[in-house]
Amino acid sequence: MSSRALSRRCRALVRGLGITGPLTTRDLCDRVARHTGRPVRLEAVSLPPEGPYGLWVAVGGTDYVFYERETSPLHQEHIVAHELGHVLCDHRSSATVGDEAVRLLLPTLDPGMVRRVLQRSHCGTEEEQEAEVIASLILQQAHRGTREPTWTVPSGSADVIERLDRSLRHAPEDTA
Numbered sequence: 001m002s003s004r005a006l007s008r009r010c011r012a013l014v015r016g017l018g019i020t021g022p023l024t025t026r027d028l029c030d031r032v033a034r035h036t037g038r039p040v041r042l043e044a045v046s047l048p049p050e051g052p053y054g055l056w057v058a059v060g061g062t063d064y065v066f067y068e069r070e071t072s073p074l075h076q077e078h079i080v081a082h083e084l085g086h087v088l089c090d091h092r093s094s095a096t097v098g099d100e101a102v103r104l105l106l107p108t109l110d111p112g113m114v115r116r117v118l119q120r121s122h123c124g125t126e127e128e129q130e131a132e133v134i135a136s137l138i139l140q141q142a143h144r145g146t147r148e149p150t151w152t153v154p155s156g157s158a159d160v161i162e163r164l165d166r167s168l169r170h171a172p173e174d175t176a
Helices: 003-015 025-036 073-089 099-105 111-116 126-142 155-169
Strands: 040-045 054-059 062-068
Touching: 003 073, 003 126, 025 040, 025 062, 025 073, 040 073, 054 073, 062 073, 073 126
Parallel strands: 040 062
Antiparallel strands: 054 062
C-alpha cells in the first residue's frame, strides 16, 4: 500500500471514532469497543526487558491490550493507542511471543492457544506503520484543546500584552 493510501485509510479509521476533543485512555478504549463491537480490557504488566512494550491479544470476543507498567504515563498512552491501531485494523500476525511473556500476560490460558491469536513483536511491517500512524492521529485528536495557555501579566503591562496578542492572532490586512 502506498504511503498516501495508508494515510487515507488511517485517517478514515480515526475519523470513524468521532474524537472531538480531550479524551482519556479509558474513553478511547470505550470508543474502539463501540466501533468493533468487542470489549477492550486494559492491563498494565511488567513485560520482559527484550520487549515488546505492548501487545494486543484477541481472545473469546474480547480485545486485551497489555502495556508496560514500568514506563512513563505518556509512553503508556502511546503504547495503548498503538495497540488500539492494530485492533481497529484487525491486524492478524504470525509473530510469536515466548512462553514466559504468555504466562505473565494470561496465566490462566494455554500458552499454545495464546500464541495462535494476534501477537506482535516485530517492527517495520506495514501493519506496524499503520498502527503507528493511527496512534499518532488518535493522540493528536485526543489532546486537541487540552492545553490552554495561561499567563500572569503585571497589571501595568496588561494593555500592551493584550494588543500584542490581538495583533499576533490576526494576519495583517493586505495593504497592496
